Amino acid sequence: MSTGMKFPIQVNQGTGRFALSSGRDSVRESIYLILMTQQTERFLRPDFGSNLMSYPFMDINDTTVNMMIRSLREQIQSQEPRVRNVEITMDSQVRDGCLLINIDYEISELSDNDSLVFPLYLETPAEEEAYEPGYYEEEYESV
Numbered sequence: 001m002s003t004g005m006k007f008p009i010q011v012n013q014g015t016g017r018f019a020l021s022s023g024r025d026s027v028r029e030s031i032y033l034i035l036m037t038q039q040t041e042r043f044l045r046p047d048f049g050s051n052l053m054s055y056p057f058m059d060i061n062d063t064t065v066n067m068m069i070r071s072l073r074e075q076i077q078s079q080e081p082r083v084r085n086v087e088i089t090m091d092s093q094v095r096d097g098c099l100l101i102n103i104d105y106e107i108s109e110l111s112d113n114d115s116l117v118f119p120l121y122l123e124t125p126a127e128e129e130a131y132e133p134g135y136y137e138e139e140y141e142s143v
Contacts, residue, residue, distance in 0.1 A: 002026070007033050024114055027082050027107055034079050035072075035101075035118055050075045056122045060099060065092045068101075076103070084108050097122050 003022040007029040010019040021029055037049030050072060058064050069088045076086050083105040090101045101118040 024107060024110070024112070027080065027105075028114065028116055030080050031076055031083070031103065031105070031116055032118070034076060048079060052120065056120065060092060060094055060122065062092050065090055072101070072103075076105070082108055094122055 003020050004026055006019040006021040006025075011017070012019045034048070035050055035052050038053045039049045039051055040046045042048050052068070052072065055064065055068055069090065073086050073088050076083065085106040087104045088101065089104075090099060099120045099122060101120055102115065103118065104113065104115045106113050
């Protein structure tokens with residue numbers, strides 16, 4: 001199985017070089033990258049990624065959930081050749097503004113099963129999105 005750059009990008013403190021990942025971790029990071037990249041976001045590869053980030057603006061019901069499942073399964077299988085038998089499950093009930101996407105797949109080269117749970121936040125207030133840990137605490141401590 002091949003080795004590639006770790007995602008998110010990290011630097012190995014001992015060597016000062018980019019950290020690498022391989023095997024099961026590399027596949028998981030690749031699927032995560034597909035989910036987090038909006039299609040058409042990459043200029044040279046407009047088909048890369050998923051349309052997952054367009055769903056928070058839709059009404060979440062059984063029909064929408066089935067559309068998401070079908071679309072994500074097709075996108076993962078077409079963009080990550082190291083996986084097969086992708087199964088996606090999610091509950092149509094949103095809890096605490098979050099929809100949990102459970103992705104089970106088989107890694108072809110290892111003949112091993114793995115899974116990834118991806119939280120899709122739907123109802124996050126703007127104040128929470130802009131929060132940076134440590135920034136506000138330092139501001140109020142000096143007052």
